[in-house]
Amino acid sequence: MLVLGLTAAGVPARASAGVQHLAVPAYFDPGGSPGSTYWTRLAQGAPAVGISVANPGSGPGTAFDQSYANAIRAAAQAGVRVIGYVDTGYFGTTGRTTRGGQTSTSAWTAQVEGDVDNWYRWYGGYGLAGIFFDDAQNVCGTGNAYVNLYIAVGSYTKQHHAGALTVDNPGAAADQCYSSAADVLVMFEGTYAAYTSWSAPSWELSSADPNRFWHLVYATSTRAAMENAVALSEQRNAGYLYVTDDDLPNPWDTLPADAYWSDELSRTGA
Template sequence: MLIHRARAARLGLHRRAAAALAAVTAVLVAAAFLAPATAQAQSTTVQHVGVPAYFNPNASPGSTYWTQLDQSAPNGGVAIANPNSGPGTAFDQGYANAIQAATSAGIKVIGYVDTGYFGTTGRTTRGGSTTSAAWTTQVEGDIANWYSWYGSYGLGGIFFDDAQNVCGTNNAYVNLYIAVNTYTKQNHAGALTADNPGAVADQCYAQAADILVMFEGTYASYSTWTAPAWELNANNPSAFWNLVYDTPTQADMESAIARSKQNDVGYVYVTSDNLPNPWDTLPASAYWNDEISQAGAGSSGGGGGTSPTAPTNLQAANVTSTSLTLSWTASTDSAGVSSYAVYAGGSAVATTNGSTTSVALNNLSPSTAYSFTVKATGAEGVVSAASAPLTVTTQAASGGGGTSCTTSAGSGALTSLTACKYSTYEYFQATFNTTTSLHHVFINTDANTATGYQLPSPSTSKLGADYMLENNTLYRSACGCWGWSAVSGVNPQMTVSGNTYTWTVPLSALSSPAATEQAEFNANTSYSSPLTFGQS
């Protein structure tokens, strides 16, 4: 985990161990750095310098460090902004100016968000709770604040700190990180995400973010550290980041950079700074300039080398009421194309590998116009411009019987409630009369209140929610507790008119829904009465 500005003196166990071993291992450092990390490692030709920029741009020396960062572009790659272990409590014009200047110079700035291990180690939220649900709410609120305050200034993504590194029983831990990663990308197209367990993570975390920080520690510790086999075999350096502090000399820094290349790491930062906060300065100019040169960092936005050409000739085929197939002409790049991402209305809905130029999209809504684009990512991590947009309207629903809608006037925070079931999709609508960042619909699809999430008090019904709509994301219950997995490839088509929110969910996205279902709306601590609805 990166050191919090607010608790810089508090160290993780791996840091205390590293500090204790530093004197013992110092004599081994020079020899260890000369040895190859592993026979399987690939020597990366392009790296990106990723800096935890935990210095205040509103005063010297922080403002000087931000200028130093800007002047390293285009070789400098990524910077983490951290006003106060997160976005802080209010907009800060100084940070806005720093983010804008760095972005203009070619640095991708991502915002710090503390995940607190989602409470799995007993860490409490700012409100004093240890539950994963409370942590999820805080994390999503911090993401929303980052983009609300700094999105227009060029904020480029989110850095999730204090991350778990084990999958958890039935992937319970990693699913929490996958969910907030999905939340970020669905609400902020093009966001770069990073998870920081500060230690080797299980392979399941490869799906939890774009980048994983697999090492954070001292130069002495790094001398004997080798990336795990699954990272080396991935042959995808742009997915991994190493952070090395207490690296005294420029020669030591060069050795650390060389070892990071042996470990097939695409993002790296080495500094002479040390605990209690090794991220509150930048190295002296000679050291820094040499680091930029040694890393061979790439161009704007955390990518190195040239940008792939934009995909062309985007076409749709096999269009039905709930599905279609997209195809496009391949991009070109001197280093090759590693992947494509498909976007619907700015939200990523599918990815393919670099050799696949078509994708089938399911769980769409009938009679709905979608605007699709495709972007390519080159082998060096650079993302192309988007293809020309293609607008496709799905066919109208047909057959399958009539419709049953249930309405309720509701009361207080939640009024004008509607739940409907059509032949191919379900429809929900409510007016939210209170300020909330999270708009929920809980759905019991199997007509069994004993399965799925049991709603807490003050709900008058346990419900047994098998699915949850949270803003524009559909989740499936993973247990009777607060444990959810995002349903991939589904866009619930949330629309907003004033305080009235409407969702359309394809039936194909729900697993064997019963003829009669129940739905309950939620805003903060307010819950509606359950609405029973079904298809006639």
């Protein structure tokens, strides 16, 4: 149940996400060790684990991979929604180039749609549940130009792949115009140190649906810090979260040790 308090200015001061679930960027290869073990642990973590992100190579890769198919199927059968990573490159608005070396929004749109279709072509039959759009913009843009790009690719995904769950990851708080761009928004991605002083925007705090929001917290070195991060995420109205002791350059290429992981599981999905 959502519980809100108001400051003197009428801004929500606290929200409670109620039942939460872990949503894990699973950037580890299920075809070898320790990646296969991590994928098994993810599946065993259901129902506390609600979502995981498969990422063979900053996207679906160049060809079908049976080890990913097996991992997706096992997780899906356990009740975890596995979604496929797609890099949107900010649709070229920051100068990022596609794999073909182009920066135009049309080239990026073509690459993104092609990656979405390859995910479903190769893994749709194994239980793929949706798409994770990374490197997303978080501001509306002039005349909503930026957010309309994400609305369009989200609509494309749902029109061509019925039932797809869509997630946008700007890695920072998105403007409220993004509320219709995807089913879930990653509103925070950063270190525990940054998270302790971060403030969620008022439109997130006041939302009646915490499952629209996901927080990703890394460099959380102790279980006590992880427990505090989980408590903060609930206050900030995040229905999905993931906290890890892993750190840059890739904080998503492991799972925490058993005691840490078990503790985190026990604090979500309850």
